[in-house]
Amino acid sequence: MSKNISINVHHITRVEGHGNIVVNVKNGTIEQCQWQVPEAPRFFEAMVRGRRFDDIQTIVSRICGICSISHSFAAIKAVEDALGLEITEQADKLRLLLHYSEIMQSHTLHVGYLVSPDLFGEKSVVPLVSKAPEIVKKIIKIHRVANQWSELLAGRITHPITVIPGGFSMIPSEQQLKDLKKQLEEIVPDLAAVCEAVLSVADKFPAFERETEYISLKQDNPPLYALFHGDITSTDCNGDGPVPVREWERVANEYVTPQSTAKWTRWHRDAFAVGALARFNNNAELLSPLAKKVADMFGLKKGNCNPFMNSVAQLAECAFVVENAIQTIDALLSKGLKQEKVKVSPRAGRGSGCVEAPRGILFHTYEFNKNGECVAANICIPTNQNHANIQKDFEKFVPEFMHLGEDGLRHGMEMLVRAYDPCISCSTHMLNVTFVK
Amino acid sequence: MSVLKFTREQFENFVSAMVKSGQSVMAPQAKNGRFAFGPLQSAADLRLDYDVTILPPKKYVLPQTQTLLEFEVGGAFRSVDSSQPMILLGVHPYDVAAISQMDELFSQDQYDKHYMDRRCKMTIVALDVVTPSENVFASSMGTATVRKGYDLLLTVLKDGSVLAEAATEKGQQLLKLAGSSTPASEADLSARKAIWESNEKNLDKHVLKCKPSYLPKLLDHSYEHAVWEEMARLCYSCGSCNQVCPTCYCFDVQDFVNWDLKTGRRQRCWDGCLLENFATVAGNHNFRKDRAARYRHRLYRKGKYVPGKIGGQIACVGCGRCITACTAKIANPVEVYNRLMEDTELG
Amino acid sequence: MSKPRVAIFDFACCEGCQLQIVNLEEEILDLINLVDVVEWREAMSEQSHDYDIAIIEGSITRPEDEKRVLLIRSRAKILIALGACAATGGVNKLKNNFDMKEVRQCVYGKDADLPHLDTYPTKAVDEIVEVDYKIHGCPIENSEFARVIRALLLGKRPMVPDYPVCVECKAKENVCRWEYGETCLGPIIRAGCGARCPTAGFRCFGCRGYVDNPNVEAAREVMAKYNLTEEDLKTRMVLFGSKQGPTL
Amino acid sequence: MCECCNNHKNDIYLPQLATITKRRMLNGTELYLHLEMDSGKDLEYSPGQFVEVSVAGIGEGPISISSSPTQKGLELVIRNVGSLTRVIHKLEVGGKLGIRGPYGSTYPVEQAKGKDLVFICGGIGLVPQRSFIRYALDHRNDYGKIIVLIGTKCYTMRLFREEIALWQQRKDMTVMETIDEAHDCWDGNVGVVTTLIPKIESDLPSSLVMICGPPVMYKFVLMALAEAEVPEDRIYVNLERRMKCGVGKCGHCQINEKYVCQEGPVFRYSDLALVPEAI
């Protein structure tokens, strides 16, 4: 086993955005072990100042191409909170349905296109096509359905158009919803097949555990596996939760570190994790039957602290959103769809919004003047919240897996970063604004 | 030919029979507070009371994109026939007039089979206007009612019953789908005549101050008039006025290849003479560079150039669509022609 | 004949345009039959310096990125700017409405002066190097991307529309946003999107940038015809009033 | 009842294949092609007409016929300016092109009989004129004097050099050439083509004058001819416009009410009096 290891992964591949891994081992002692985020910062919170409340979601959706729907919703919820807007039950259900589509899109992309090459020992999904054509075809089919699902409700796959403060600018027809339901029912068996395929290579997930704090939303009324509504909760909460969304800054506690253009966060301890595994650890009992089956297949249980299992939790969530979406469509159709007119007038105020983005809990806060122009913004992205946790994982992972040698260690660390499904371009836009009082 | 009368319910049965006939039925339906022609799924969606559709039914005779040929890249071509039987249901008289003009233009000189094949398989069911649109001026253009260019003519009477008169064999055939009906009475026929007379007067949200047949002469003397510059100052060159016009038929032709890079298709798609590069050639020489020149060209085509090709019929049928569609509010042909009239009379 | 080598690079952006390429689904396999993708960080692990076609996503906001762009240009025969950020600067140019120091302060507070948080006014790729083709849009339309790539592979100049969005909007038979009393930039913005936003009930906010010769001066007077003020328009110009191209 | 469905008409947009039998670069940008129709039947055309040339997958464009109907096959000269023309330039002998046509009006070959012919050519404008020049040479006794003025931007861009040299040796025609910018290898005329007009030895007002060249050229040549008192009905201009269909439908080539593809490209100048967009 080599005593000197030097790993410098400049811009880790198959993740969204730029991140670097730096490890330096001299004579068996770790001199440096760092997770760095050098992505060019984009300053969204500064940019939105002066923009009108009804343009905010369109601008901030551009923070991230993969979770643009989540950003739009977090922003819209914040705007609605600030302006005191109520939305109809129909609009809320349609939003939930759209949000699910992004979870499906993003999870399929992540597990199917980005993680599975590691499990099958390939460098990208392209060679996988000849190695496991049937499975790749199924992944592509699921991904396409998820995309069409988003496009139907949002007007586009990425960067939604139809979602506006107060409701929707355009809604699908009942026939379109019926067609969507049919498509969703059709992909259930494909989803099961993909889970089986991943299970067959699940031994490639390193056996690594590190206990940490898991933070996510929790929805009690009505109880639902929380992806869209709810309050903030944590596995470390002992009577001091759940925390209302408006007070999210007290949870995130952002700070700037020299190794990152993105800000880091901490709450009860030096780091916490968000994402599918965090949601699972807080809400597993609320999963749908098929989703529970998927978790059981992999032996995933509440309290799991193997970060690589995040991908499995994502698969379970895929099953959940499909099952729950079908129910949601039924509920919508049973009442009949109505075009609802949205009329919103500006007023001064401050509001916060939160959703579970595919890769974890996402917070937006805005303040508007009486003309409805934004005067301050604060956005906290899930990937940021994971950065410190990734660093802590590294610190435990490197000594434990040093025996793999330089290549093996590098590969393991890359896989570890990928497991968090980081979305680094979106994590470089946060800030701490002092709000104008 | 005889005129039949349908009660509202009988008429709905007739329409349902059309929908079930296997031919596609394209008819005016509500769309976001306005109207558009689209495939009719059920008789209940048909809106006989529509004022005007956003796009004219030309989208069925000359589709926005139409494949003309298929080919092997660098090799041979094969003609593609995209025609299929179709019922155009509820076409207002001015749109009927526009389609007749296009029939003439696409069949004269060089016979355009891609247009004509579609056209020949089409049954046109005309409909007298029930609700005048906000900008219609068909009364001025002599297109408020029509006596030819359709297969069947429908007129909705005040009580909601519908009169139908076939003008061609195709129209007769279509009527065979109808269930029960009664022959129209004298009173019905005079009610229809009253509607015609009223429409001929009342589709007049704008009024042209001359007979349309005078327009070519008027334009002979107006080429250098100040109005072109004045109006075109606000022109975005967006081509909306071309797109929505039932008589605009200019097109572009382009090749598209498939992923194999071996096969593909040649398509034509709508173009517009108001668009900046409509007359640009290699070397970036633009033969109609000024907005004003392009703006003028459209109104000359409507009032002089196309009439020269189709026996003097004016190529504006007074639907008023361009007036609504122009965001700059400068596309109204009547406004321009009347300006020219005033100045010609003065000079 | 060896296949053209294609490399995809990303700078400051949301990577949504790359995602649109991924969203071609099966068609990616067709693409891969025709070209060798030699570098694409978001989707694969291999990397290379030897390529014919470089595709750049994202806008340029730091000196070190500018250097990287120069290097890519020197290696590529054909350089394509992919998406609004690369083609026009995109939404990132909103930043240019402010003072850079103030922007850093606003986002990073007391830590604003840390060197790795450096930033300068956003630039589009063609403000640094020559760009051969632009694929506009935020995000791009992947059908347009596919069309451009196929045209290039055939040695054909790809058709990039230079007419306004209204053309496609009318073709979609939408009710014009102006008829609802809203402002819409469609008449001065380059088409190619199929008028997605107006079709989904939202105004065109100009993600594809201006047509070659926009009649921006007309806009002010037209606003008056609709009883709207210039103020109503100002923040509604291209990509929400960011500083790219003509403004009022 | 619907007669049109019964008679199966040809597709006016369907090109016929032709094979390149000879190819040669005339200068840096202009390619000469000799084509034979795959059907084995020569096109029937008259001088001045054009064909629509296609490469499947790339596109289609109008190209003047440069050969004379008195010869076999079809000759085209194509300037490399864009997509289609660039791809055509890459084709070798044996390569295929799609051809539609011939389309458009012709030079007044019949009315011109017995008259002196003056051809004024600017740059690539020589290409369509050559069709009539060769036709007239092949029917030499039908026509009076044949005078050809050729102006080219620079020495290196001159077209059909050998053929012009042969023409210059002929006693039965006059050929004068000029280039815009002086060049070391050139001891002939320097200056734009209009400078040659005063040198014409013929009774200009009774001659027929044929003009073809770049858009800017017409105005100056026409001014010079007006000065020389050539009646407008004896002047023929060959005009280029954007053109898509070639058959009078697509609207692109219109000059006011005139469709270049039908009433042109060869127009009698007197017919353009009420057509302000023409020149």
Ligand SMILES: Cc1cc2nc3c(=O)[nH]c(=O)nc-3n(C[C@H](O)[C@H](O)[C@H](O)COP(=O)(O)OP(=O)(O)OC[C@H]3O[C@@H](n4cnc5c(N)ncnc54)[C@H](O)[C@@H]3O)c2cc1C
């Ligand atoms: C009657 C007639 C006879 C001709 N005879 C000859 C001849 O003998 N030899 C010859 O070389 N040429 C001739 N031409 C010109 C020739 O047709 C064009 O040069 C050719 O079609 C250019 O095609 P391309 O695809 O190579 O260029 P393209 O790549 O199509 O375009 C080159 C330029 O054309 C313009 N353009 C073309 N299409 C578009 C579009 N869709 N949108 C915007 N701009 C566009 C642009 O300015 C562009 O830069 C003739 C033209 C006419 C009308």
Ligand code: SF4
């Ligand atoms: S010019 Fe205007 S009013 Fe006339 S037919 Fe065309 S769209 Fe209708």
Ligand code: SF4
């Ligand atoms: S619709 Fe109006 S602005 Fe647009 S091209 Fe026509 S006249 Fe000009």
Ligand code: SF4
């Ligand atoms: S909605 Fe916008 S893009 Fe559409 S026609 Fe109106 S102005 Fe043009």
